[in-house]
Amino acid sequence: MTPHRTPYFHTQVIGCGPGALGIAVAADRLKLLDTLLDQGIAFLEKAPTPKELFRQRFPFQIESNSVAEDFLKAIETEGIFAEVCKNENSRFVYSRIGSTLPLENIRMLMNDLTKAFLEKCCFSGTSGIFFGREIESIRLSADGTATTYGRSGIPIAQSRNVVIATGAVESLPAPDDSVDGGKIRYLPSSHVLSGMFSEVEEQIRDGRTIAILGGSHSAFSVAVLLLECFGSQFKQDRIRIYHKGVHLYFSSILEAIESGYSIAGAQIFRATGEVNKFHGLRGKAKELYQQVVSGRESRVQVRDSSLFPQRPHFTDAPILAIQAIGYRSRKIGLVDDAGAPIRVFEYRNCQMVDPQCRLLAENGSPIRNLYGIGIGHARLSENREFKIGVNFFHGPDGETIVHQIAAPARRIAPGPRPNQSSPNLNGVPN
Numbered sequence: 001m002t003p004h005r006t007p008y009f010h011t012q013v014i015g016c017g018p019g020a021l022g023i024a025v026a027a028d029r030l031k032l033l034d035t036l037l038d039q040g041i042a043f044l045e046k047a048p049t050p051k052e053l054f055r056q057r058f059p060f061q062i063e064s065n066s067v068a069e070d071f072l073k074a075i076e077t078e079g080i081f082a083e084v085c086k087n088e089n090s091r092f093v094y095s096r097i098g099s100t101l102p103l104e105n106i107r108m109l110m111n112d113l114t115k116a117f118l119e120k121c122c123f124s125g126t127s128g129i130f131f132g133r134e135i136e137s138i139r140l141s142a143d144g145t146a147t148t149y150g151r152s153g154i155p156i157a158q159s160r161n162v163v164i165a166t167g168a169v170e171s172l173p174a175p176d177d178s179v180d181g182g183k184i185r186y187l188p189s190s191h192v193l194s195g196m197f198s199e200v201e202e203q204i205r206d207g208r209t210i211a212i213l214g215g216s217h218s219a220f221s222v223a224v225l226l227l228e229c230f231g232s233q234f235k236q237d238r239i240r241i242y243h244k245g246v247h248l249y250f251s252s253i254l255e256a257i258e259s260g261y262s263i264a265g266a267q268i269f270r271a272t273g274e275v276n277k278f279h280g281l282r283g284k285a286k287e288l289y290q291q292v293v294s295g296r297e298s299r300v301q302v303r304d305s306s307l308f309p310q311r312p313h314f315t316d317a318p319i320l321a322i323q324a325i326g327y328r329s330r331k332i333g334l335v336d337d338a339g340a341p342i343r344v345f346e347y348r349n350c351q352m353v354d355p356q357c358r359l360l361a362e363n364g365s366p367i368r369n370l371y372g373i374g375i376g377h378a379r380l381s382e383n384r385e386f387k388i389g390v391n392f393f394h395g396p397d398g399e400t401i402v403h404q405i406a407a408p409a410r411r412i413a414p415g416p417r418p419n420q421s422s423p424n425l426n427g428v429p430n
Ligand SMILES: Cc1cc2nc3c(=O)[nH]c(=O)nc-3n(C[C@H](O)[C@H](O)[C@H](O)COP(=O)(O)OP(=O)(O)OC[C@H]3O[C@@H](n4cnc5c(N)ncnc54)[C@H](O)[C@@H]3O)c2cc1C
Pocket: 014, 015, 016, 017, 018, 019, 020, 044, 045, 046, 047, 053, 060, 063, 064, 065, 066, 133, 134, 135, 136, 165, 166, 167, 168, 190, 193, 218, 221, 330, 332, 373, 374, 375, 376, 388, 389, 390, 391
């Protein structure tokens, strides 16, 4: 029996979401994609098949928060994505420059980019997207290599560099019956935004109020979606949004002032002059907020979060609270050669990277050859906000990582090259 050999790549990317795609999009733009593919790069994705990956991306039935060009401007139109840029969906996205657009079209765009990259990998022989690879932990060896492990503890692959692009999950409080008497039923906003309405329908049928917690794009988008789907069934004050502050987006300080918006306390993004670039409401979410505060929309009320009834003793009926209060990184265990855990520096439940997208250890120093990209590992802006957006992942974040991993190879511990005969990972991706 041939002993199992762990395949070696120059780089492993964990996850193949829009964040991870930033590596391919940036490398293509920088004309470094062939270098990366020749060096050997493996994208390890937990979704079992491409079809399943494509189904679960951006499943939300709402408008994007970003404008169309944010999804397009990093893509090199003459490179491997040239055909994608010309297809019908992309033409629609281009036609929406300056506006937000349905996330369904963004899902199609991201899927088309992935398919084009997958095809390119198939011909490389040394690189690929590998499905059904859920990474549980990474072991960092003293020789500078990293080995990824799946649930069963079997090594999946070895490499010099690892890019973590596993995304994030919604923060939800653990139900605490001692506080709310078991009467508050929490749902993540992603559940409702994906069109799963059974709990909401039950609430509407019984004529009860729906609470939405948070002042974010997701929070207001939940209310927009509920009004679009069930609007005529809501009476006055049936949707209450409890928040700690609502911020609006403006493309410039002048636009904000002309709209009568107070910019005291607003975050101004120095590079572009945009107001509340990362957390400000845009599009339909912003319109709804403005309608509510001006009294034109009475079915929705906005209230301070301190007024959320933690103890709903005044009624026997449970409250449905849809949470939209933020995200936390999807984490992967990190251990050293001896199996001791390596702790990562965290801020607001997110694992932190430095300005070069290098993952930071608890003491604030970068961990060698380990990078992070995407919603779970975003960089911080000068205003200490996470720079979350496909335009960052595909633009400067992807670029800084590519420059570091496509540097002239200084192989620390060359392992076996990937070859077609390995049963585990290599060859044409499944
Ligand atoms: C309602 C809503 C609206 C949004 N609107 C916008 C917008 O307009 N513009 C914008 O730029 N962003 C928007 N976002 C944010 C958007 O979700 C992110 O920009 C994008 O999805 C981040 O991609 P990602 O790859 O970092 O994470 P994900 O999309 O979460 O992808 C992570 C990938 O990693 C895989 N994975 C996870 N764990 C493992 C593991 N252990 N092993 C292997 N694979 C793993 C997952 O299967 C997945 O494919 C929105 C988000 C929400 C919720």
